[in-house]
Amino acid sequence: MEEEKKEKKAYTNKAYHIIVVGVISMVFVAVVAALLFIFMMGDFGKKAERDESIYSSHYVFISDDDDEDFWNSVYEAACREADAQNIYIEKLSDSLGVRFSNEDIFRVAINSSVDGIIYGGTADEKIATLIDDAVNAGIGVVVLQNDIENSSRQSFIGVNNYELGQVYASQMARFIDLSEYNTPTVKVFINEQTSEGAANVISIAIEDYFTENYPNYNAPEVEFERVDSQDVFSVEEDIRTFFLDTKDLPDIILCLNSAYTQCTYQAVVDYNRVGETRIIGYFINDTILDAIDKQIIYSTISVDTDQMGSSSVLSLKEYEELGYTSSYVSVSTNVIGQDEARELLEDQDEE
Amino acid sequence: MKNKLNSKLETKWNNASIRSKLLLAFLLPMVLILIMNVYVYIGVNTMITRIDEIYEMNVSLNELSEELTAVQTSMKEYLENKSSVALQDFYKADQNYRNGIDKLGRNNTHDERYIMEQNIISQSENYLKMAGETIQAKRGRNVEKYKSCFEESEILYSDLQSCIYSLNNAHFKINTDNYFKLLTTLRYMEIASLVILVFIGVFNIVILYLLTKSMTKPLIELSSAANEVATGNFEVELEPLEGEDEISVVSNAFTKMVDSIQVYIHEIRESMHRESELKEHELVMESRMKEVELRNLQAQINPHFLFNTLNAGAQLAMMEGADKTTEFIQNMADFFRYNIKKINMDATVAEEVELVDKYIYIINVRFTGEINYSKEVDETVTHIRVPSMILQPIVENAINYGVRNIDWEKHIDLRITKDEELVYLSIKDNGSGMSKEAIDKVLTGHGGEIADSQTKDSNGVGLANVIERLQIFTGRQDVMEIRSEGEGKGTEFIIKIPYMEGVHV
Numbered sequence: 132m133e134e135e136k137k138e139k140k141a142y143t144n145k146a147y148h149i150i151v152v153g154v155i156s157m158v159f160v161a162v163v164a165a166l167l168f169i170f171m172m173g174d175f176g177k178k179a180e181r182d183e184s185i186y187s188s189h190y191v192f193i194s195d196d197d198d199e200d201f202w203n204s205v206y207e208a209a210c211r212e213a214d215a216q217n218i219y220i221e222k223l224s225d226s227l228g229v230r231f232s233n234e235d236i237f238r239v240a241i242n243s244s245v246d247g248i249i250y251g252g253t254a255d256e257k258i259a260t261l262i263d264d265a266v267n268a269g270i271g272v273v274v275l276q277n278d279i280e281n282s283s284r285q286s287f288i289g290v291n292n293y294e295l296g297q298v299y300a301s302q303m304a305r306f307i308d309l310s311e312y313n314t315p316t317v318k319v320f321i322n323e324q325t326s327e328g329a330a331n332v333i334s335i336a337i338e339d340y341f342t343e344n345y346p347n348y349n350a351p352e353v354e355f356e357r358v359d360s361q362d363v364f365s366v367e368e369d370i371r372t373f374f375l376d377t378k379d380l381p382d383i384i385l386c387l388n389s390a391y392t393q394c395t396y397q398a399v400v401d402y403n404r405v406g407e408t409r410i411i412g413y414f415i416n417d418t419i420l421d422a423i424d425k426q427i428i429y430s431t432i433s434v435d436t437d438q439m440g441s442s443s444v445l446s447l448k449e450y451e452e453l454g455y456t457s458s459y460v461s462v463s464t465n466v467i468g469q470d471e472a473r474e475l476l477e478d479q480d481e482e
Numbered sequence: 483m484k485n486k487l488n489s490k491l492e493t494k495w496n497n498a499s500i501r502s503k504l505l506l507a508f509l510l511p512m513v514l515i516l517i518m519n520v521y522v523y524i525g526v527n528t529m530i531t532r533i534d535e536i537y538e539m540n541v542s543l544n545e546l547s548e549e550l551t552a553v554q555t556s557m558k559e560y561l562e563n564k565s566s567v568a569l570q571d572f573y574k575a576d577q578n579y580r581n582g583i584d585k586l587g588r589n590n591t592h593d594e595r596y597i598m599e600q601n602i603i604s605q606s607e608n609y610l611k612m613a614g615e616t617i618q619a620k621r622g623r624n625v626e627k628y629k630s631c632f633e634e635s636e637i638l639y640s641d642l643q644s645c646i647y648s649l650n651n652a653h654f655k656i657n658t659d660n661y662f663k664l665l666t667t668l669r670y671m672e673i674a675s676l677v678i679l680v681f682i683g684v685f686n687i688v689i690l691y692l693l694t695k696s697m698t699k700p701l702i703e704l705s706s707a708a709n710e711v712a713t714g715n716f717e718v719e720l721e722p723l724e725g726e727d728e729i730s731v732v733s734n735a736f737t738k739m740v741d742s743i744q745v746y747i748h749e750i751r752e753s754m755h756r757e758s759e760l761k762e763h764e765l766v767m768e769s770r771m772k773e774v775e776l777r778n779l780q781a782q783i784n785p786h787f788l789f790n791t792l793n794a795g796a797q798l799a800m801m802e803g804a805d806k807t808t809e810f811i812q813n814m815a816d817f818f819r820y821n822i823k824k825i826n827m828d829a830t831v832a833e834e835v836e837l838v839d840k841y842i843y844i845i846n847v848r849f850t851g852e853i854n855y856s857k858e859v860d861e862t863v864t865h866i867r868v869p870s871m872i873l874q875p876i877v878e879n880a881i882n883y884g885v886r887n888i889d890w891e892k893h894i895d896l897r898i899t900k901d902e903e904l905v906y907l908s909i910k911d912n913g914s915g916m917s918k919e920a921i922d923k924v925l926t927g928h929g930g931e932i933a934d935s936q937t938k939d940s941n942g943v944g945l946a947n948v949i950e951r952l953q954i955f956t957g958r959q960d961v962m963e964i965r966s967e968g969e970g971k972g973t974e975f976i977i978k979i980p981y982m983e984g985v986h987v
Contacts, residue, residue, distance in 0.1 A: 147491075147492050147495040147496065149689060149692045149693055149696065150495065150506065150507075150510070150689075150693070151488075151491075153510065153685070153689040154510070156685065157510075157514045157682065157685070160678060160681060160682065160685075161514075161517060161518075161521070164518075164521060164674065164678050165521065167674055189597065189600065219597060221594070221597050221601075226594055226597070226598055226648060226652065227644060227645065227648045228644070228647050228648035228650075228651035228652070229644045229647065229648065231644070235641070238637070238641065239601070239605070239641050239644075239645065242604065242605045242608045242609075242638060242641060243600070243601035243602075243604045243605050243645075244604040244607075244608075245601075245604075
């Protein structure tokens with residue numbers, strides 16, 4: 132009886148319960164919809180957040196774009212050091228939407244009244260003048276890899292060409308049996324813009340090394356092949372042309388940057404001339420290590436890009452703070468042969 | 483607390499009028515759809531505002547670029563024609579450009595775009611300085627200087643435009659990413675809104691359907707119940723509805739009405755039943771009377787002839803001086819007249835007693851005064867009306883089956899008494915008595931000879947007839963009691979008639 136009564140009551144209140152359930156459901160749907168909307172709107176469309184942390188100095192990094200891997204590596208190292216020093220390093224070539232030459236970028240940097248300029252590129256007169264302008268405007272300039280001696284730059288950071296020539300010579304001596312050769316031929320791929328003097332320093336360094344260490348043999352005959360280094364494509368084109376035009380390849384090819392190294396390696400493989408010449412490269416990356424492992428590239432000279440990047444920032448900072456800095460900071464070099472390359476590759480695999 | 487509120491709302495809902503319920507049923511979905519629309523509207527509006535904000539910086543950078551161009555153009559114009567208007571334009575443009583530059587961020591932060599803004603600010607200062615120098619040189623007619631300054635400012639102008647363009651590009655690149663994200667969001671929102679709208683739509687339809695169903699269901703049940711009642715079936719059961727809305731009121735009133743009609747019908751049926759029962763009683767009574775009358779007719783072919791004859795006999799006896807004969811014949815005539823006259827009517831107790839007196843007289847003439855008759859009558863009940871011919875047949879029975887064949891002195895006593903409820907008419911003999919079985923047979927109407935009226939010396943009215951008429955007359959079953967202590971110990975017949983002061987059956 133009581134159950135029946137309850138049933139009846141339930142029936143009579145059905146409409147009320149429908150309304151209650153309906154309202155609760157709708158409120159639920161509305162809340163879910165609103166939350167969904169807020170969630171969806173979340174980050175979308177908001178003004179992009181900016182890194183608001185304050186820097187103490189603003190440096191500009193200018194480099195040639197023919198050897199991206201190497202300079203990127205240096206730039207990253209410089210950025211790491213700059214972060215630690217609360218300095219901002221701007222790579223103007225990246226932030227400018229239009230293609231500017233190094234001189235243009237240099238000019239923009241000077242007009243932007245930056246605190247310092249790190250320059251890694253070809254040394255020529257115009258740049259030397261711009262360096263002077265910058266220094267006159269109170270902007271410190273450090274030069275990487277290729278020194279611009281006829282400018283008022285604050286510091287040069289890198290390996291000097293003589294030292295580099297000696298390292299290359301030592302590598303050559305490792306795999307050339309001088310007794311087999313009357314006079315080994317060496318071809319050095321060098322930037323079109325590199326001064327004659329700089330090239331000579333390398334040549335002399337090689338000669339000196341052999342004279343000193345192997346006085347009973349003829350020193351190798353060093354020739355320079357100037358490569359158009361405006362961009363990677365022109366480098367590749369020049370090196371390929373060399374291989375097509377040269378029937379008898381030199382005994383040894385020295386590559387003075389990573390772009391030359393990679394293009395030479397690629398050309399040797401593509402034109403099936405592996406074994407006809409021996410390549411000594413510059414810089415390390417996966418491709419170069421792989422090539423060393425296969426002994427298509429005999430060895431490579433690795434400049435410590437971390438040290439280079441970090442030193443460039445520290446030198447500029449020192450100049451800013453004290454008004455002077457060391458005019459030459461040497462960067463250590465490593466030679467990577469087949470064993471070292473394998474080890475590095477294994478380490479990478481493990482990672 | 484929650485339950486209290488819930489039950490309070492529930493009661494409020496139950497008591498709400500149909501109009502309010504319907505209004506709520508239609509308003510609720512409408513409000514929900516409205517809310518949904520507002521939600522979509524706000525969403526779209528927010529999106530549009532966001533898009534505006536995204537491209538705000540691009541717009542201001544474009545303006546900055548235009549202002550820069552205005553500076554350069556006005557400077558060039560002044561250099562060409564040295565007009566004061568051009569100079570004015572230059573200063574105006576210079577001021578506008580400076581204002582535009584002021585809007586750029588001057589923070590030394592790590593953000594690429596802030597850095598670019600910083601670069602633009604510094605370059606702009608150099609440019610404006612150079613432009614100012616150019617104008618001054620022109621005004622001072624220093625041709626060489628203004629030429630070199632103009633060349634310098636041309637380079638700065640071009641660099642500045644490139645930088646503004648680059649910054650604009652950087653913003654645009656980020657904004658484009660944002661714009662695509664926004665577009666995706668919009669698409670998601672469109673789908674979500676559609677899904678929610680469809681969901682709410684379907685839900686609204688379901689709610690409306692259920693609500694209207696729950697509201698119309700009692701109405702439908704009421705109408706079908708009304709139809710049932712219209713076809714004459716009052717056995718309809720409607721579920722009682724709680725609440726005080728119109729449907730509940732009508733439904734509950736209808737239920738009450740049907741219940742009342744059922745009660746009336748039942749009462750009418752009962753009264754009809756009682757009436758027919760009464761009629762049936764009357765008919766039975768009448769048939770019994772007819773039966774008595776028939777017996778009389780069978781026994782006395784022509785009572786009038788018999789009375790006349792007896793009267794003639796009485797007169798003859800009177801003339802002859804035979805008083806006893808006269809009295810006898812007179813009593814006889816009275817006895818039969820009573821029989822004929824009262825057969826269809828009721829009589830008073832006194833009349834019945836008188837008839838017994840006359841009968842005993844006649845019988846005593848026949849039995850030569852063997853029967854000793856005594857009577858004791860409560861005079862307060864002599865006026866009570868009883869069916870006629872009820873005492874005489876019992877007395878006759880007492881004589882025929884009680885005392886006729888006994889060797890000892892024959893006594894018949896008539897006693898009429900009463901208590902608070904009943905009047906007792908008792909006829910007691912000291913005759914041969916009755917067994918219990920015989921008593922039961924008489925009382926149940928299977929009395930054989932005793933109960934049967936068909937005896938030779940009977941005046942025609944049997945005990946069964948007497949009992950039946952008494953039962954019909956009083957409406958009671960217990961109208962007669964027969965007491966006998968056994969063989970030879972006599973029998974007492976007691977008639978019980980309800981007695982009520984002022985009201986007599």
